[in-house]
Amino acid sequence: MREDFRETCAYCLLEELFAAGQENYELDHFRPQAKFPEEAANFYNLYYACHPCNHIKRGRWPSPELEKRGIGFVDLCANDFENHFQELEDGRWIGLTISARYTIDALRLNRLHLIQIRMLVRALTEGGNPGFA
16 A cells, blocks of 8 residues: 555655654545445555544545535545646645645645645755745
């Protein structure tokens, strides 16, 4: 599982290296077991997630009303990041779709730590200053 997800959280896309290592990662049921008991043993419903994202998501799932409107979690195993999200210069993600905006809000994907890590990674890859204190 860890290798399938390239040692990266399925939600915030934070690599183990930046998130206290492998011991800070867990398996998450993308479709929560409590709401989808038939998916509990489905290998393709297990996602590699950092502890904070897994803790925030837990059994969360969009309400039936939201689902009727086509709003739900963006599944980055099935959808390309670029089709749903954009990373801004300040490290924040914005949603290009209503489901992406729902996902960002529900999973708090613009937590300060994540923004700082994104800025640091950008600075390291571009040879600049991360821009935070």
